[in-house]
Amino acid sequence: MQVSLRKWFATGSPWVWLNAGAVAISVVLVLGLLGVVATRGLVHFWPASLQEYQFTDHSGAQMSVLGERVQREQVTAEQIRNSGIAVPEDVEILDRQLIKVGNRELYGSDFRWVLERQLSNLTYPENAVTIERREWGNFYGFIVGVKENGELIAEQTPADNDLWQEVKQRTVRATQIYKTIQDLEGGAIGAINYQLEKLRLKERALELKGLDTAENLAHLQAEKSALQAQYASLEKELMDLYTPFKRDSLLVVTADGQQKEINFSEIVRLYQPNSQSLWEKVQHYVMKLLEFVSDDPREANTEGGIFPAIFGTVLMVMIMSLIVTPFGVVAAVYLREYANQGFITRTIRIAVNNLAGVPSIVYGVFGLGFFVYFIGGNLDELFFAPALPSPTFGTPGLLWASLTLALLTLPVVIVATEEGLSRIPRSVREGSLALGATKFETLMRVVIPMASPAMMTGVILAVARAAGEVAPLMLVGVVKLAPNLPLDVNAPFLHLERKFMHLGFHIYDVGFQSPNVEAARPLVYATALMLVVVIAVLNLTAIAIRNRLREKYRALDM
Known part of the structure; x- marks a missing residue:
């Protein structure tokens, strides 16, 4: 038995199975993590049903509560007693719900924890309406009237639904x-405004320059007058739009009887989730997903979309790749093909490898001091003096963020390119040299094309790291x-x-700096999923390019 085990270990099979098991566990863990992020993030866009309860507080007073059930959990009776609520001694475990009640200006908070033993008479009123607003979050209630120019033109009781079509038409108009x-x-x-600022x-x-004479300023004044005339015309057109925009308002009443007037200009959308069909809910879900990836954020980034963050992330990564690739390739080619392989070259390689392990925040501090304050400040003094004291390049921005991340990922590209160059047979x-080509021609037409897949591998690794970095970006743009x-x-x-938004920083801001943590939590998962998707798309694009290059130059390897 021992002999057979020794032979089995000698074949190396146990290590193959061990590696395969480790890879399988890693894949399962990654897929499980993505599944959790996807389910918790994407479910947020589904139109949740509105539930109406009778709520009895610890003093015995009753009130109606209307909202979405967000979470259900069990807590110990001791926790509830510590919060000042009386609980019978024979009770050990209690169920409680987190309900999104909205109506922040009336209740002070969008969410409320309630014990299930305090709830009764659960109903799903079909005419209950969810109103998504540009400010103050969601409003939950019942439509009771419509006003036009401050005059009540239609009304109904909370139990009726006669005004629904009228309300939808006015919402679409607004x-x-x-x-x-x-x-x-x-x-x-x-x-x-941009042209006026340039003037x-x-x-x-x-x-x-001391050249502000009447003759020199005359044509500038003429341009400014023409622009100001255009601006006045557009401003009048804008005011003409604002008058009908603010004309209509909606009267709604909450489940506990409080009435609120909401101008239609404040409404993003409104719907009655309890009366929607499955197809209408699917349409609503798709519309919310499209809004999430195509609109600007609102409500301190806890509502709306994340398009500026997606755009900023992709643009920064593209600029960073355009900067780091030529510098990394040139450095690797010099170290491998031209530099004498001695002590200095070995020292440079050690320094490059050590740079890959430097914490990213250190690069951020360097970028702030060198790129922003030193280079940017001098550029402002040389080329943008008329804008001073307002800085142009002497402040964090897209260029400095891209350069900082290019510096951060440069060691990865150098090492990957050197590895590719070392694999090219002597x-x-x-x-090539025997056929009469110069060393430079050999590099450009033979060696570098054959090593291009390895270069693309370095770019892929650089993109994967740069897209997820947050700490240095907080300092440089x-x-x-x-x-x-x-x-x-x-x-x-x-x-x-210009400064820009980034998906990684957006996750940090929404998750840890948001004034409304409960409302922001689903968006953290959804934004994290979008960041993974963006990185995957960028990497898959680079992988596709690498594979095409590998196929193109496969004949040279043979």
Whole structure:
């Protein structure tokens, strides 16, 4: 028996099975983690049913509660007694629910923990309405009337549903006007403001040079007057839109009888989840998912979408890749093909390997001090003096964030490229040189193309690390909410000096800095899932390019 075991271990089979088991466990753990993140994040967009209860507090007073059940858990009676609520001595375990009651301006909080023993008379009223607002979160209640220009034009009792179609039509109308206003403010008016700021900087530049004479300023004043005339016309058009936008309002009443007037301009959407069919719920779910990936955030990032964060993450990674790839490849080619393989070269390789282990926050501090304050500050003094004291490049922005992450991932690209270059047989180089090619031609036409899959491997590893980094970005460019995207229709189109949003920082901000933790928790999971998806898409794109290069130059390996 012992002899057979020794032979079995000598074959190496146990280690193969051990490695296979470790890989299988890792895959299961990763898939399980992604499953938890996906289920907890994606379920948030499903239209939850509204439940109405009779709630009896510890003093015996009763009130009606309307809201969504978010969570159910068991707690010990001791915990409840410590909170000041009387519980019979023979009770050890109690069930409680976390209910999203909304109506923050009335109740002070969107969520409420209640014991199930305090709830009774559970119903699902079909005419209960969920109102998603641009501010103050969701409102749950019953429609009782519609106002136009402050005059009540229609009303109903909370038990009726006669006004539902009228309310939906007015909501659609207000939403269309809101989109028109947003397009006007972010489009034509935004472009005029950008041009006016450029003219102001030109005037300031002439003033600094002492050339602000009447002749030199005349054409600038003419341009400014034309722009101001356009602005006045657009502003009047905007005011004409705001008047009907603010015209209508909705009267709603809560389950406990409190009445509230909500202007239709404040409403994002409203729906009656208890009366929706399955198909309507599916449509609602798809619409919410599309909003999540295509809209701007609102309500301190706890509502709305994450499009600016997705856009900023992808754009930063692309710029970082364009910076780090040539520098990493050139450094690796020099170390492997040109440098004398002596003490200095070995020391450089050791330094490169050690740089890969430096904490990312150290790179952030370096980027802030060197890129932002030193290089950016000098660029402002040389080229953007008219804008001072407001910094242009002397403040954290997209360019400095990309450069910092390029520096952080540079060792990965150098090491991967060197490994690829070392695998190229010496005979290939000698054959090329024997045919009359120079060393540079051999590198450019033979060696580097054959090593390109390894270079792409380095880029893949760099993208995977850079896309998930947060600590250095907090110092060199990322912000909680960016008013403008770094890429727009205003020249020079790509604004490298602007701050941007990032999915990793968005997760940190929503999860740990949000004023409404319970409301933000599902968005943390959903945003984390989106970050994984973005990284996977970027990596799969790079892998596809690497595979094409590998197939293209396979003949050279043979």
